[in-house]
Amino acid sequence: MPKLSFPIGPQHPALKEPENLRFTVDGELVVDADIRIGYVHRSIERSCSERNYVQDLYLCERVCGICSNAHTLAYSMAIEKLADVEVPERAQYIRMMMHEFERIHSHMLWLGVAAHEIGFETLFMYAWRDREIIQDILEMVSGNRGHYAMTTLGGVRYDITDEMAGKIREGLATLRQRAEHYADIATTEATFLKRTVGVGVVSGDRCQQLGACGPVVRASGKDYDVRAYFPYLKYDNVEWEVRTSELCDVLGRTIVRVQEVIDACDISIQCLDLMPEGGEIQAKFPRKVPEGEVTSRVEAQRGELIYYVRSDGSDVPERVKIRTPTLANLPASIEMVIGGQIADIPIAFASIDPCFSCTDRMVVLDDISTGDRRTMSWAELVKLGKRK
């Protein structure tokens, strides 16, 4: 049978974000795949070097809607390292709780999406229903269901009261129980296993070579987790372990993520127990930051997130470089679909929990008719925005 190549996207009814995938198939078998990104690039790195450190905090939060807290955390940690500011202990525990809450909400969201991709709509509905528990907690603590704006330079913006702590304990207890139920479903339910076992396989060594991170590399038996490799916040003080699986397939990635939801509940409860009573939650932060360069890594829910920041001593950073987990996982995801069935493409791709808005950070405004304009002035943008 002749080989056939076809594109999916950048605009396609099945895609939630614009990206361009090209597949070459031989019958039902995928023999080659390629990916093209950049359709939602928003120039965030460049914009960061034109705004001051506080403005950048809010800009970085908007790199991604799902892992917004991980971005502000990585960014703040970088700037605090440059300015040599110590974050109060209570604020560190609150940051850590937010970090884990975000992991819970994201993994539950992913579980729903994965269930949807394999046509298991009941699991999708249940997972998203239970996700509301953590969404309510996030809203109670920060006032928002997304873009929490909790982390600020030198600490956090809101404290956790005793009343909130009670509700958090209650909510997480229910959620933990539900997560255990999902761990059980993922490993025993026949329809789930049929669609996940042996699908999207990539070996641990190959993952490591390709620089994959997060649940993708951990589901292939490797233990790369920033929380363990470069302990930050108070991860040294709580009891937890790096979850891995030797399965190397979609099932492995599901098990690792569901297990991490359970762990995140336990870590958050430990934070509540260990948190010092009262005290400051925000340190005074200078407007200008001394000259220097730093890298800062955090384990976002999708994997390692790294920031590189260089300061020239002013109140505006000279360079902010962001590498989101999805970009690191893309080479591995290409290998996951090659050799598989066409019908398994959606779940194999979904199994890295891709986020293309994180990966792209710049928009290009083109005038297609003349082809000679590449940039637009602010005035033109405003005019365009007002056009009916």
Added chain:
Amino acid sequence: MTASELVEQIQSEYEGELTEAEARSDVDAWVGVPPADVQQMARYIMETWAPVHLSTISGVDNGREIEVLYHFATEGVSLNLRAAVPKGDDRIDTITPIVPAAILYEREIMDMFGVEIVGHPDPRRLILPEDWPEGDYPLRRDDVLEEEEGEEDNA
């Protein structure tokens, strides 16, 4: 292993020129090599501390040069390798054959900074659109954004 131990090991073992070698904290090691030696250094790093994770490659335009920064991670140490490419001769060898994880990061550097990655197996554009003009690189300093024309409120 701490960063200072790693830097000492590089200074004693690595046969080649080092433009910098410094441990800035227990976990941060910063090492620099001339751009021509980047493959040799990458091979040395990959062989000495395997498994090594390449987190990303950053580019920085410092006015005179494009600094290419390779951020590696081994257990407990963040190893940052710097190679500064002078403007006008912006070429550097690819490390993708030695570190496969570099493939997309090197394409990003080519797109954004116009540094030619010599020997890259797949030098297509990654982020910029196909009709983006040749020789125009968004993160290079000599490519200045168009000045704002008049102040108009965005209400």
